[in-house]
Amino acid sequence: MLDRPVTDQRMPADRRAPARAAPPAAPIEPEGLNVTALLGALRRRRMVLVACILLFPLLALVAAKNITPRYTAGATAMFEPTEYAARELQSILRDESTTDAVLASQVEIVRSLSVARRIVARFNLTERREFAWWLQDRERADSIPFRARTALAGWAEPVLPDLAALIAPRPIAGVPSGEIAEIQAAEFVQARLEVQVVRNSRVLQIRFTSEDPLLAAAAANLAAELYIADQLEAKFTAVRRANDWLDGRIAQLRAEVQRNESQIAELRSTSGLTRGVxxxxxxxxxxxxxxxxxxxxxxxxxxxxxxxxxxxxxxxxxxxxxxxxxxxxxxxxxxxxxxxxxxxxxxxxxxxxxxxxxxxxxxxxxxxxxxxxxxxxxxxxxxxxxxxxxxxxxxxxxxxxxxxxxxxxxxxxxxxxxxxxxxxxxxxxxxxxxxxxxxxxQTAIEKPDARILSPATVPGMPSFPKPTLFVAAAAALGALFGLLLVWFLEQADSTLRTGDDVRAALGLPCIALVPMLRRGILGRNRVEDYVARKPLSPFSESMRNLRAALWLGSDPPKVVVITAARPGEGKTTTSIALSRSAAMNGEKVLLVDCDIRQPSIGKAFRAEAAAGVTELLLGQARYEDIVRRDHLTGLDYIPAGAAEIHSLGLFMSEAMASLLERVRRDYDLVILDAPPALAMADARVVARLADATLLCVKWRDTPRSVVRNSLALLEDAKARIVGAALTQVDAKSHRRSGYADSEVYHPRYSGYFRE
Incomplete structure (x- = not known):
């Protein structure tokens, strides 16, 4: 432990590296919504779209196979009103012109409750489950959910009556009486009976839908026959009513003539009048x-x-x-x-x-x-x-x-x-x-105002459901839903996916896109050794791009801190790969593990128990004793050493400043692997002491708000942030995304790389 207070352990002002502000980088506005952006979003989320397009038709097909098929049979009838000859009966049998209102009235006549009740009576539909809801409700009593809920309600009744009332299923309804059952079944028939007028004609299409194709055809034909029979019966009734009225009028006129003749005779007899004399x-x-x-x-x-x-x-x-x-x-x-x-x-x-x-x-x-x-x-x-x-x-x-x-x-x-x-x-x-x-x-030659053009035949194919139509509609719906889901995912995705996103969201240049090393690419190699084993791979090239970006600056830094917003961002892997890549380029490089609470570099180089930064800063080891050499690349590294809970004080001590001053003289590039900046104060102190800070951001994983918060903390510490690197980039997915910087993963560059 340090004997001096923390305030006394600061590096003297004349020995610290001059504070350098981060280079200004104006945020880049993201591209507007255009065809390229839409196609790119579809390429990135194509699996979501494909899944929706495939899942919806599959569900529709399964639903269509489990739905009870219904068959629709149709008959056609022609409405032909005839004129009646008797002028005195025009108030009784009035012929109206065939207007839309007249045809609409004919439609309602066919769909009337009277016709529906006669269909119910003819085919005994009160005994068919399809039209008798009480039969369907009776089947519910044998279902497993009904019995389960009944049992649960019985168990809960003594303890929790209110809960039992909520759990208990709806009681089985009783069977209605004869006339009520017939009327209710007739209402179901009305719902299945469809009547339409063919456009610009007087033809009525009468359709009936049922689960039984024979019943559908028979009911449609019966509805047409009842309609015509009702037409004729209405005329016969009108004629009978007219005859009754005429007979009554005849009797009345005859009685009136007889009464008048009697009065004439009586008047002549009483007055003694002789006509004409x-x-x-x-x-x-x-x-x-x-x-x-x-x-x-x-x-x-x-x-x-x-x-x-x-x-x-x-x-x-x-x-x-x-x-x-x-x-x-x-x-x-x-x-x-x-x-x-x-x-x-x-x-x-x-x-x-x-x-x-x-x-x-x-x-x-x-x-x-x-x-x-x-x-x-x-x-x-x-x-x-x-x-x-x-x-x-x-x-x-x-x-x-x-x-x-x-x-x-x-x-x-x-x-x-x-x-x-x-x-x-x-x-x-x-x-x-x-x-x-x-x-x-006229009664003998009377005919109805309609006639059947074609009777209904037994349908061979169900009218509902139609699997082909269902699947096509579901595919269209799935495509629309997939597009909506892709749009929602794109809008909800707050991660950083490209260099443009980094510049737009953080105002920093994106120095490198570090590809992800999958197990198939690594083979038997470790991630830490891959840059040395595969120096011509895209991963190694990304490290060289990262080193070039640091060297090409106006003031190339010697001490570079590599940190991230949170753990798992790939900062340690990037630190090791960048150090080894620079060492393989002939530079004298030192890698220092400053993540004392969770060290990783000693484990990567198989030196977990070796003394390191902690012992040096505590004065328990000499500088020469803690510096080690990488046998693959000649890289020098210093492990973290023993864990220390007061690591912040160590980094703020005079010993840390002396260490950095020494390594600046001895090495061309010093890389400090710092802990995450958002939660650990050590990263901000180390970033303040270094010449430059590189922020690692995991591709399509770390939210922008988290990165912004960590960036704000580093800026408050006066750290010089030179840029950010997107790590663990899926090369194939990024190549298909359509982003501008995905070009580096295009197969046309395969001749430059060797895996």
């Missing part, structure tokens, strides 16, 4: 009565005038006009007596007996005129009453005749209306009878 007789009677009434009224007026004249005491002329000669004579005598009296009274005086005699004669004449006038007035009054009575009689007769005429006219109007209604009913009855006879005749 009663109207003329009534009019003539009214005319005659009217004339008589006019004469009677005239006579009444004359009689009243005479009566008034007689009662008014008219003169002689008036009396004469009244037709009373006695009254006229008596009035003349009275007038003579009055004149005589006046003459005598004028000559004789009023007291004269002649005058009194003349007055007596005048009074007698007055009494005679009054008596006669009374008799005339009575006669005229009787005549007036007689004329008035006749007028009243004629007026009554006229009113009665007019009333009778009015009644006769109303009855005649009603009679005419009844006769017109009766005639119309007779005409309609004749028309309905004719249409009824036409409908009965």
């Amino acid at each position: 009663n109207a003329g007789l009534g009019t003539e009677q009214i005319s005659r009565i009217t004339q008589d009434l006019v004469e009677a009224r005239n006579q009444l007026a004359t009689a009243e005038a005479r009566f008034n004249a007689a009662r008014g005491g008219g003169g002689g002329a008036d009396m004469a006009s009244l037709g009373s000669a006695n009254l006229v004579a008596q009035r003349q005598a009275r007038d003579e007596a009055r004149r005589e009296l006046d003459r005598l009274a004028a000559t004789l005086g009023s007291g004269h007996p002649d005058v009194r005699a003349a007055a007596s004669r005048l009074a007698a004449a007055e009494r005679a005129v009054g008596g006669e006038t009374g008799r005339v007035v009575q006669a005229l009054d009787a005549e007036v009453r007689a004329a008035r009575a006749r007028v009243t009689s004629l007026e009554g007769s006229l009113a009665q005749q007019e009333e009778r005429m009015a009644r006769t006219q109303g009855a005649e109007i009603r009679l005419n209306a009844l006769e017109r209604e009766t005639e119309a009913a007779r005409s309609l009855l004749r028309a309905v009878l004719e249409r009824s006879q036409s409908t009965v005749s």
